[in-house]
Amino acid sequence: MSKNKMSTEEKIVSKALEMFNERGIEYVGLREIAATLDMRVGNITYYFPTKDDLVNRLSLDLNRLNAEIVIDEVNLSLSKFLNILNQVFHNHVKYRCLLLSFVHLLDQNKLIAARYESTQKDRNAVLKKNMNSLVESGFLKFNEETQIEYIVSMMALIIRFWLSEANVSFKHLSSEKQIQHYLNLVGQLLMPYCTAKGKKEISIYLGTI
Amino acid sequence: MSKNKMSTEEKIVSKALEMFNERGIEYVGLREIAATLDMRVGNITYYFPTKDDLVNRLSLDLNRLNAEIVIDEVNLSLSKFLNILNQVFHNHVKYRCLLLSFVHLLDQNKLIAARYESTQKDRNAVLKKNMNSLVESGFLKFNEETQIEYIVSMMALIIRFWLSEANVSFKHLSSEKQIQHYLNLVGQLLMPYCTAKGKKEISIYLGTI
């Protein structure tokens, strides 16, 4: 992280993320970022012609970070699943500015909108596949297909907006405590559809974090 | 709604809501609103010194609208509860611009933030009281107190962010269909904690909307 060997572009990206996270994308001007880095605005627009391009870069970085999370689909357990969610939530905190501007970004930033469109269906499909894996390994049990759809919808809602809600309702709590709370919600969401084995593992996982 | 007998202030509020809903609060300039109403910006700032004041006015209007919804706390049933939620969701659609900018408004608009702070705890308390009413009238049954807390947390999340998610995931659906979807989610959320009587009423209510 030593600032010396950072390229100009890296410096801009890094500082922009820092300031955006602190005060919100919409409320940090490019000139402020430039001033902090002791350069002029035009220099930022040399690397990122528009602010949307800069924000899009951050969005790509978050995507890459999330893509690094390995999902063991064959041997999936409930604790592994919750652990993956835990990692996703931590990435969200690192790029919190994006999640807090989620709605506006999607109908303002064409670049991000286009990419999101193509990945969101995949995400829900992966969630659904994970639930089916957990059924097969005896952690979950559903009576109807609609119950899986319901669980997936709820999870999608939590994953997309947990940080937004935490930001308005649990601002006084640490990120760690916030994540704990929403992991707990996911656990309780799954509870009614757990086998005895599943209930046990959730309790253990939630008890140890 | 005839435009003639509207005062200047009413015209501004009405047109601002219309344009904000259409394109987002942050992306509609005061000069655009003024131009549409064939007046100058200064005229808007005469009634609303800052844009925040104008937005705050809309927020107050939404609060008033929601306050008009009558909650029969003594004879509450599940269908009545879902019906109330239905009305709230319709009000949200009318003031959609506010809900879509929810996060930013709360850490940008001091006026709205202060008011929200004082009402949000009440709202959760009301939700909790409603759940207890539904237990007493034999619609719901909880084994532990934590289950009620969980249900209330989930409902709060849905109520605050259903419109945001609908805006990114179900843009192609009509508002009516969107509301239907999220009422359904609430129904399925309650299902595992329903008595036979409760299950029946939810099925009926969700089957008829």
Next chain:
DNA sequence: TCTTATTTTTGGACATTGTCCAAATTTATA
């Protein structure tokens, strides 16, 4: 090493934004 390209950085312009205010106009009051 000197010259020529190429990349990077600068400084200033532009239209637009929210905010502000003195002057002009309209409306109400006495």
Next chain:
DNA sequence: TATAAATTTGGACAATGTCCAAAAATAAGA
């Protein structure tokens, strides 16, 4: 009708994202 108050105007201000020609710094070729 004369005076006071409320409303509307037009123009200013600083800050925003975007853009571009010229200057500076770096790399490449001789």
